[in-house]
Amino acid sequence: MEMDKLGVVTSFLHNIVVYNIPLLYGTTGEIIVEKSGSLNLGVEGIMAVGAIFGYIAGCYANSLGVGILTSFLAGALCGLIFAVLTVSLQANQNITGLTLTTFGLGVYFFVGNGLKSIAWPAMNDYPNIKNGFADLPIPGLSQIPLLGKGLFSHNVLVYLAVVIALCMWWYMNRTTPGLRLRSVGENPAAADSVGINVKRVQYLHICLGCGIMGIGGYYMGLNMSGSFNSSCWINGYGWIAVALVIFANWNPALAILGTFVFGFFNTLRVSGSSLAAAFPGPLGWLAGVPTQLYQALPFLITAVVLVVTSVRKREGSGLPASLGLNYFREER
Amino acid sequence: MKKILALALACAMTLPLVACGSSGSNSSAGSASSAGSAGSAGSASSTGTTDNSDFKVGAIYINSKNDTTGYTFAHNNGIVTAMEALGLDPATQLVIQDEIPEDYDQVATAVDTLVGEGCNIIFGISFGYMDALADKAEEYPDVMFSHATGYKSNETNFNNYFGRAYQARYLSGIAAGLKSLETGNNNLGYVAAYGTEYAETCSGINGFTLGVQAVNPDATVYVKELGAWADEVNESAFAKELIESYGCGVIAQHCDSAQPQIAAQDAGVFGCGYNSDMTADAPNAHLTAAIWNWNVYYQTAIEAAMTCGGAENFVTAMGGPAYYGGLKEDFVAVSPLNEATVAAGTQEAIDAVTQLIVSGEWDVFSGVKLHLTVAEDGTVTLEQEDAALVDNAGNEIVAAAGPSVEDGVITGTMNYFVEGVKEA
Numbered sequence: 001m002e003m004d005k006l007g008v009v010t011s012f013l014h015n016i017v018v019y020n021i022p023l024l025y026g027t028t029g030e031i032i033v034e035k036s037g038s039l040n041l042g043v044e045g046i047m048a049v050g051a052i053f054g055y056i057a058g059c060y061a062n063s064l065g066v067g068i069l070t071s072f073l074a075g076a077l078c079g080l081i082f083a084v085l086t087v088s089l090q091a092n093q094n095i096t097g098l099t100l101t102t103f104g105l106g107v108y109f110f111v112g113n114g115l116k117s118i119a120w121p122a123m124n125d126y127p128n129i130k131n132g133f134a135d136l137p138i139p140g141l142s143q144i145p146l147l148g149k150g151l152f153s154h155n156v157l158v159y160l161a162v163v164i165a166l167c168m169w170w171y172m173n174r175t176t177p178g179l180r181l182r183s184v185g186e187n188p189a190a191a192d193s194v195g196i197n198v199k200r201v202q203y204l205h206i207c208l209g210c211g212i213m214g215i216g217g218y219y220m221g222l223n224m225s226g227s228f229n230s231s232c233w234i235n236g237y238g239w240i241a242v243a244l245v246i247f248a249n250w251n252p253a254l255a256i257l258g259t260f261v262f263g264f265f266n267t268l269r270v271s272g273s274s275l276a277a278a279f280p281g282p283l284g285w286l287a288g289v290p291t292q293l294y295q296a297l298p299f300l301i302t303a304v305v306l307v308v309t310s311v312r313k314r315e316g317s318g319l320p321a322s323l324g325l326n327y328f329r330e331e332r
Numbered sequence: 333m334k335k336i337l338a339l340a341l342a343c344a345m346t347l348p349l350v351a352c353g354s355s356g357s358n359s360s361a362g363s364a365s366s367a368g369s370a371g372s373a374g375s376a377s378s379t380g381t382t383d384n385s386d387f388k389v390g391a392i393y394i395n396s397k398n399d400t401t402g403y404t405f406a407h408n409n410g411i412v413t414a415m416e417a418l419g420l421d422p423a424t425q426l427v428i429q430d431e432i433p434e435d436y437d438q439v440a441t442a443v444d445t446l447v448g449e450g451c452n453i454i455f456g457i458s459f460g461y462m463d464a465l466a467d468k469a470e471e472y473p474d475v476m477f478s479h480a481t482g483y484k485s486n487e488t489n490f491n492n493y494f495g496r497a498y499q500a501r502y503l504s505g506i507a508a509g510l511k512s513l514e515t516g517n518n519n520l521g522y523v524a525a526y527g528t529e530y531a532e533t534c535s536g537i538n539g540f541t542l543g544v545q546a547v548n549p550d551a552t553v554y555v556k557e558l559g560a561w562a563d564e565v566n567e568s569a570f571a572k573e574l575i576e577s578y579g580c581g582v583i584a585q586h587c588d589s590a591q592p593q594i595a596a597q598d599a600g601v602f603g604c605g606y607n608s609d610m611t612a613d614a615p616n617a618h619l620t621a622a623i624w625n626w627n628v629y630y631q632t633a634i635e636a637a638m639t640c641g642g643a644e645n646f647v648t649a650m651g652g653p654a655y656y657g658g659l660k661e662d663f664v665a666v667s668p669l670n671e672a673t674v675a676a677g678t679q680e681a682i683d684a685v686t687q688l689i690v691s692g693e694w695d696v697f698s699g700v701k702l703h704l705t706v707a708e709d710g711t712v713t714l715e716q717e718d719a720a721l722v723d724n725a726g727n728e729i730v731a732a733a734g735p736s737v738e739d740g741v742i743t744g745t746m747n748y749f750v751e752g753v754k755e756a
Contacts, residue, residue: 003577011576019569116400224564225598227613229589230395230402235565270569273556273756274577287755291559 003278006146012271013150017158018223019270020263022047022234024161025216026241027248027255028168032209033079034245035172036202037185039324040082041097043213044238045104050075050214051233052108055221059121064132064156067218075214078104079207087202090326105232112228123226132156133222157219162256164212169253181205185320188327198327213238243302246309250318265301269294384420384638390451392442393430394458402562402588404430406607407457407480410626417631418638427451434460443468447475453637453646455630456480466490476637476646481532483744485653489643493629494743496658497532498539499689500622502696503659503666503682504604505543507619508582510675510706511602513548517581520544520553521574523567524586527557527755531746533586536622538750539696540584540604545752546702547681554578554756555749562588571595571603578756582619593618602673609667619674621667628663629655656739660690677706684714697721697742699734723748 026043033040040046050071058067082100085091115121123129133155141152172178183191184201192198220233244262248255268275268286272294276287309317391411395404412422420426427449429442439461446454447468453476456465462482469477469490477490485491508520522540526533541553556570567585571592574580576599583603585592590613596603597617605613605621633650640649647653657663669679681704688694694702694716701719706712718733729748730737737746749755 008577011573015569015573019565113398113400220565224568224591225594227564227590227594229562229564230399230405231562231564231589233564235563267569270566270573271577274573277756278577291557295559 003274005278008271008274008278010146010148010150012267012275013147014153015270016260016263016267017151017154020259020266021154021158021161022216022220022223022237023241023244023262024165024255024259025219026213026238027244027259028161028165028252029075029209029212029216030241030245031248031250031252031255032168032172032181032205032212034323035181035185035250035320036205036209037188037320037322037325037327038082038086038202038206039093039097040079040100040206040210041094041242042078042082042100042104042210042238043241044234044236045101045108046075046078046210046213047104047217047220047234047238048108048232049078049104049217050211051217051221052111054214054218055226056111056115056121058129058218059123059126059226062126062128064129067129067222068157068160068215071214071218072211073214075217076207076211078214079210080203082210083203083206086326087199087206090328093324093326101238108232108234116228120228121226123222129222129226155222157215157222160215161219164215165252165256169251172252182320185322188322192327192329198329202327213241216241240298240302243306246319247302247305249309249316250320262298262301266298268297384418385425386450387420387638388425388427388449388451389415389420389634390427390443390446390449390454391429392432392439392446392454392456392458392461393428394434395431397428397430401608403607404457406624407455407626410624410628410630411455413627414630414634417627418634420634432458432461434458436464439464440468443472447472452476452643453478453634455633462492474643476643478633483654483740485647487647487653489646491633491647491650491653491655493633493655493657495624495629495663496656496742497622497624497664498535498696498742499659500664500666501536501539502543502546502689503685504584504620504622505540505545506547506681506685506704507666507669507674507678508540508584508602508604509544509547509551510678510681511582511619511673512544512551514675515581515602517579518548518551519578519580520551520582520584521571521578521580521756522553522555522584522586523558523570523574523592524555525558525561527555528747528749531742531744534746534749535697535742536586537753538746540622541750541752542696542701543685546685547704547706549703551752553584553753554580555753556756558587564589564591567591568595572599574756575599575601590614605667611667611670615670615672617673618670619678620669623665623667625662625665628661629657654739656743658689659686660692675706677710677712680710680712681706681714684712688714695736697730697737699730699732722751724751724753726751 030043053074054067054071057070085096086093135153135155137153142148180196180201184198188198224233244258248258272286275283393404397408399405415422427446432438432442455478457480459481462484465477465479466484479492481494482492524533528534537555544551554574558566567587567589568591571583572595581601583592583596585606590610593603593605593610593614597614602619603617604619610621611618636649640646701717703715720728720732721730722728
C-alpha cells in the first residue's frame with residue numbers, strides 16, 4: 001500500500017501532542033509544587049482524582065468550563081491534604097505523596113465503578129463537552145504544510161496547557177510572588193527571616209500545582225472519550241511527569257520542550273510502523289523494532305535523563321535546595 | 333488541635349483501604365447475586381435427585397470480581413448465571429478469591445483457602461494458574477479442578493476449557509468484509525493485544541481475516557500489536573493510527589476496552605468489537621462483536637461435578653480432559669447485529685455459515701474456502717472451493733481439500749498469519 005508520506009508525518013506530530021499533553025500539565029504542576037520545597041510523588045493519584053470529578057461534573061453541567069474548574073478544585077483539594085500533612089504536621093513528603101497516589105486511584109475507582117453501576121454519563125450525550133473538546137485550528141498557523149495540522153490544530157485544553165506553562169514561567173521568574181516562591185524552596189529559614197509567610201506560600205503553591213495536575217487528568221478522561229473501564233485513564237503519566245520535572249530542569253517553559261521530546265519516543269510505539277512504511281529507505285528499520293522495546297523506550301529515556309542530569313554539575317540546575325525537607329520554624 | 337487533625341486525616345486515608353479490604357476478603361459472591369437468586373433458586377435445577385445445598389463452587393480471578401467490564405467480569409457473570417440456572421445460590425455457594433496474580437505460590441494459597449472453605453469444584457480463569465492448579469489437583473484428589481485457556485489436565489479431577497473463538501471471529505469477519513465491499517475500502521484494521529506469540533490472538537486474527545476474505549477476497553487486514561492485554565490509551569491511539577495512516581475503514585480488536593470502536597466512531601468508520609456487545613459504546617460504528625457465553629461451559633461443568641459421583645469421575649463425565657466448545661454449543665457467538673450499520677445481507681450470510689459450522693460440515697482452518705456473495709435483492713449464495721490454506725509468507729498450511737488444522741494447534745501452537753494479514 002502506498003502511504004501518504006506527508007500525512008504520516010503530520011499524524012505522527014499530531015499524536016505526539018494529543019497523547020502527551022497530560023504530561024505537560026503534570027510537569028508544570030509538579031514544578032510549582034517542588035519550587036515551594038515540597039516533593040510530591042502523588043501526581044498519578046491527583047490526576048486521577050481531577051479526572052474523575054472533572055469528567056462527572058463537566059458532564060452533569062454539560063460545560064467544559066465547569067469540568068476544567070472542578071478538576072482543578074479536586075486536584076487542589078488533594079494538594080490541601082498534602083499541604084496539611086507535610087507543611088503543618090511535618091509528615092514525611094515521600095510517604096505522603098505515595099499515599100496520595102494510592103488514595104487518589106482508590107477514589108477514582110470507587111467513584112467511577114460506583115457511578116458506572118448506576119448510570120455512567122457518556123460523553124456523546126453531552127454536546128457542549130464533545131464540541132468543546134473538538135479541534136480548534138489556529139488561523140494562519142494551522143495552514144502551514146506538514147506542521148500546521150500536526151501542531152496547531154488541537155483542542156482548547158492543549159492550548160491551555162501551553163499557556164499555563166508559559167504563564168507559570170513568567171510568574172516564577174518575573175514577578176515578586178514568584179521570587180518569594182523560589183526563595184522559600186531554596187531556603188525557607190532565610191525567606192522567613194525577611195518576613196515571607198513560608199507556610200502560606202507553600203500552601204498556596206502546593207494547591208495551585210496540584211490543581212493544574214487535576215486539569216491534566218481531566219484532559220486524559222476526555223481524550224479517552226470518557227469511556228470508563230477497569231484500567232485507569234492516567235496510565236502512568238503521573239510518574240513520568242515527576243521525572244520530566246528533572247528533564248525540564250524545574251523550568252515550565254522547558255517542560256513544553258521536554259513533553260515534546262518525551263512524547264516523540266512515547267509515540268514511536270504508535271507511529272513507528274507507519275513511518276517505516278512511508279519512508280522505507282531511511283526509517284525502514286523502525287518496523288523491525290519489537291513492540292516490547294517501544295514499550296520500554298519512554299522509561300529507558302527517563303533513566304538516561306536521570307543519569308545525565310545527576311552527572312551534570314549543580315551549577316545552573318533549577319533544583320530547589322530545600323526540596324524534600326520539611327521546614328520547622330522552631331528549629332531555625 | 334494538631335493531634336485531632338492528624339487523627340481525622342489518618343481516618344480519611346484509611347477509608348479506601350477499608351473499602352478495598354472488604355471487597356478483597358469478602359468470601360461471598362457479591363454484586364450479581366443476592367436478590368435475584370432467591371427467586372430463581374427453585375426453578376431450574378435439572379439434577380433433581382440429590383440435595384445440592386452444601387455444594388460449593390470456588391473461583392480464582394485475575395481481576396476484581398466487582399469489575400463491570402472485561403475478562404473477570406465475563407467469567408464471574410458466567411458462573412453466577414450458571415449457578416442460578418442450576419438452582420445454586422451464588423451468595424452462599426460461590427467462594428471467590430479475586431485479584432490473584434499469575435504467581436505459583438499465591439495461586440496455591442488461594443486453592444488451599446478454597447479447599448478449606450469446602451469447595452467441591454475450583455475454577456481458575458487465567459493461563460498462568462496452570463502449574464499450581466495441576467499440582468494442587470494431585471494434592472486434593474477429592475476436589476475437582478477446571479482451568480480456562482490452559483493445556484494441562486489429568487485423567488480424573490483436572491480438566492481445562494476453552495472455546496472456538498475463531499469461529500465467532502470468522503462470522504464477525506463476514507460482517508466486516510461486507511461493510512468493506514459496501515464502502516469500497518479494502519483496508520481493514522485490527523488492534524490486537526498480541527500477534528503470533530499467543531495462539532489465542534493469532535487464531536482470532538486468522539479467523540477474522542478468512543471471514544473477511546470469504547466476502548471480499550481483495551481485502552487486507554492490518555494488525556497492530558499492543559504488547560499488553562489491556563492498555564486503554566494505546567488501544568485508542570492504535571485504532572486512530574490504523575484509520576489515519578493505513579486508511580482502514582473497519583476496525584476489529586482483541587483487547588478489553590471499547591476504545592477502538594469509539595475511535596472508529598469518531599473517525600466516521602466502522603468496527604467489530606470483542607468480548608461484549610459494544611454497540612452501546614459506538615452506536616454509529618459498531619457492526620457486531622465476537623462474544624463468549626461462559627455460562628454455557630460453567631453450567632455444563634458444575635452440573636457434571638454435582639452428578640458425576642466423585643471427583644475421580646469428573647474428567648470422564650466431561651467427556652475428556654479438554655473442553656473446547658464453539659458455535660455449536662453456543663459457547664461463542666456474535667452479538668446481535670447493529671441494524672443501523674451493517675451492510676445488507678449480513679444476517680443471511682452469517683446464518684448460512686453458522687449452519688455449516690454447527691452441522692460440522694465445514695470449519696474455518698481447512699482446505700476448503702467459502703465464497704459468499706450477496707445479490708442486489710439480498711439473496712446469499714454460498715460456494716465452497718477446494719483451496720489451500722496459505723500463510724502470509726507463502727507457506728502451505730493445509731493442502732487444497734485437506735482436513736482442518738488440529739485443535740491442539742489452534743489453541744496452543746498456531747504462530748503464523750494467513751495470507752491477507754499484514755503487520756502494521
